[in-house]
Amino acid sequence: MIRTAKQYVESLNDGRQIYIEGKKIPDITKDPLFRGGINARAYSYELCNHPAFKDLLTIEQGGDRFLFLWNQPKTKEDLIRRRDVYITCMRWGAAMSGMGPDALAASGVTAARCDKAMGTHYTDAVEDYRKHLKATDPAITGAITDVKGNRSLRPSAQEQHKDFYVRVVDKQKDGIYVQGAKIHISATPSCNELIVSPSRAHREEDKDYALVFATPVNAPGIKLITTPPHVHDLDDEEAVWNWPLHGRGKGVSECLIVFDNVFVPWNRVFLCGEYQFSRDQAWMFGVFHRLFGTCHKVISTEEAAGAAALMAEYNGLDRYPHIQEKLAWLAMHAQLVDAMSRAGVEHPDIFPDIGLATPGQMYTNIAKYLFANDQHEQSKVLADIAGGLATTVFSYKDWMNPEERPYIEKYLAGKDGIPTEYRLKAFRLVKDLVGHGLDGAYIHTEGSLAAQKMAIFANAPWDKYKAIAKRCAQIPGWEKNPDLKDLPPLPTKWVI
Ligand SMILES: Cc1cc2nc3c(=O)[nH]c(=O)nc-3n(C[C@H](O)[C@H](O)[C@H](O)COP(=O)(O)OP(=O)(O)OC[C@H]3O[C@@H](n4cnc5c(N)ncnc54)[C@H](O)[C@@H]3O)c2cc1C
Numbered sequence: 001m002i003r004t005a006k007q008y009v010e011s012l013n014d015g016r017q018i019y020i021e022g023k024k025i026p027d028i029t030k031d032p033l034f035r036g037g038i039n040a041r042a043y044s045y046e047l048c049n050h051p052a053f054k055d056l057l058t059i060e061q062g063g064d065r066f067l068f069l070w071n072q073p074k075t076k077e078d079l080i081r082r083r084d085v086y087i088t089c090m091r092w093g094a095a096m097s098g099m100g101p102d103a104l105a106a107s108g109v110t111a112a113r114c115d116k117a118m119g120t121h122y123t124d125a126v127e128d129y130r131k132h133l134k135a136t137d138p139a140i141t142g143a144i145t146d147v148k149g150n151r152s153l154r155p156s157a158q159e160q161h162k163d164f165y166v167r168v169v170d171k172q173k174d175g176i177y178v179q180g181a182k183i184h185i186s187a188t189p190s191c192n193e194l195i196v197s198p199s200r201a202h203r204e205e206d207k208d209y210a211l212v213f214a215t216p217v218n219a220p221g222i223k224l225i226t227t228p229p230h231v232h233d234l235d236d237e238e239a240v241w242n243w244p245l246h247g248r249g250k251g252v253s254e255c256l257i258v259f260d261n262v263f264v265p266w267n268r269v270f271l272c273g274e275y276q277f278s279r280d281q282a283w284m285f286g287v288f289h290r291l292f293g294t295c296h297k298v299i300s301t302e303e304a305a306g307a308a309a310l311m312a313e314y315n316g317l318d319r320y321p322h323i324q325e326k327l328a329w330l331a332m333h334a335q336l337v338d339a340m341s342r343a344g345v346e347h348p349d350i351f352p353d354i355g356l357a358t359p360g361q362m363y364t365n366i367a368k369y370l371f372a373n374d375q376h377e378q379s380k381v382l383a384d385i386a387g388g389l390a391t392t393v394f395s396y397k398d399w400m401n402p403e404e405r406p407y408i409e410k411y412l413a414g415k416d417g418i419p420t421e422y423r424l425k426a427f428r429l430v431k432d433l434v435g436h437g438l439d440g441a442y443i444h445t446e447g448s449l450a451a452q453k454m455a456i457f458a459n460a461p462w463d464k465y466k467a468i469a470k471r472c473a474q475i476p477g478w479e480k481n482p483d484l485k486d487l488p489p490l491p492t493k494w495v496i
Pocket of ligand 1 (some may be wrong): 254
């Protein structure tokens, strides 16, 4: 089935144990801090029911319709469509969280491999869960990152306690009991269920930590402690004006998830003790989820390139060579991430022995590395082009105040013909993209990068540098330079 957005929202009032800013929240659907995140997710349900999108996002099989992402990818075409699903949702501003579907896909691969090698029956449990997903259409997330304690110690060698990685503490006929905690788990408040999965390869002594399972977030013993929100206490219009990106999903997302002796029935356990396959699960989740990350970045690198081009235009700078060179870098970065992400699905890893496909490890990891490694370069270039106002720009309330507005309108105008409000909005977008303050501030306080380059160029000891080069190339004249005059020519004959 495909639920409606309303059914989805109502399902989140499920008695979960959730805390934020020191308070326990009885019903997150009524709490303003959670509104944005829930709305962004609800919008993905609307898209799934929308005539223009439902044929891409959902699939009809056996007279029923369900989310395309519940199917296990088997071919290159499945992966190409998976990428299209993610990118389409993101372009429309809907939060189609990838963690859950990516953990499901990873579990399908690991279970098949483990069953083949060890004679286990985890694929039956994965397929049973898949049936449940198709029948009930929950929002799910993936809880992978363990809290980890002392990073230099493996799970069972930890000194303070043994729960820094999620582990099985008891096995019964009908299921298992689990203990531990996962950290930073995105979209937890706006989800109904979780797939819990190891964050690393485990050894035999840590086999209790080689554990994959699915659980509802309201299962007894689960406690959710939510990271405080970045944007809050603003009404909708103000939030979006001030924070064009964060203001749309202004609810919170990441949680510490505590598992306090939580019961999981066997038909929701996808790995339990086969430590040899924890590496597969971690790697498979990694590659599926990095594909999702590259989809995000296809969108956000385009946003950054667009914001920089707008700023250059609104500030009357678009014809200057140093600005064009930086814009070209942003466009190249956006195209590279897109191309490598696409290459990951067009050249997948196919596993004929289990009949399944995953995004190609090489291209997908390169795509993820490219955008993560150059994230700060992108912010640097964007903040540089935009100028200091990306840090010191005024807020919606200033713009709406009739006493301040005439001054802001007059003095913050840029290029002729561009309304001041457009320029302010573009600055707010840059501020939201580059990290809300100090990242951008330190680029422009004490002058822009170009100002330092001009001073450096003007003051550089070019005569000395040229003399050094001449000496290397045996071009006469270097010996007249005062810094080099006491040096002999470089040797021209071998000693032996
Ligand atoms: C906004 C956000 C959303 C996220 N969403 C999710 C989510 O939905 N689900 C999920 O499961 N996770 C999520 N994560 C977690 C993310 O995958 C982790 O932050 C990441 O894997 C790094 O782990 P860590 O934060 O514990 O840092 P650490 O592991 O402590 O890493 C810090 C540094 O220490 C190094 N290091 C750590 N251990 C070792 C070691 N043994 N040997 C050598 N070097 C080491 C690392 O390489 C790194 O340089 C999210 C993170 C963020 C910031």
